[in-house]
Amino acid sequence: MVSPVPLNVRSGPGIHHWIVGSLGNGSRVRIACKADGSSVHGNYRWYKLAGRVGWVSARYVHRHGSVPWCAGCHPVDRRRLAGGAQPAHSRR
Numbered sequence: 001m002v003s004p005v006p007l008n009v010r011s012g013p014g015i016h017h018w019i020v021g022s023l024g025n026g027s028r029v030r031i032a033c034k035a036d037g038s039s040v041h042g043n044y045r046w047y048k049l050a051g052r053v054g055w056v057s058a059r060y061v062h063r064h065g066s067v068p069w070c071a072g073c074h075p076v077d078r079r080r081l082a083g084g085a086q087p088a089h090s091r092r
Helices: none
Strands: 007-010 019-023 031-040 043-049 055-057
Touching: 031 055
Parallel strands: none
Antiparallel strands: 007 019, 007 055, 031 043, 043 055
């Protein structure tokens, strides 16, 4: 994975989770899996980093190859969430 901009690393898949670090622009890291979380400019996908604690928004990531879903996470039906509910895995 390559981040073209400086990027916050968060404790969970969403902007409401604590910032636990950052990646400089052009950083290359491995991705363990993906999950849906809070929206970042219309993109709900988040990537869990491999080999370290943290999640990054897919909005700012250029990935190479496919990424598996994290255990227990599945694509979220956005129509079901129209009433303001959040995906269960993004709740604190």
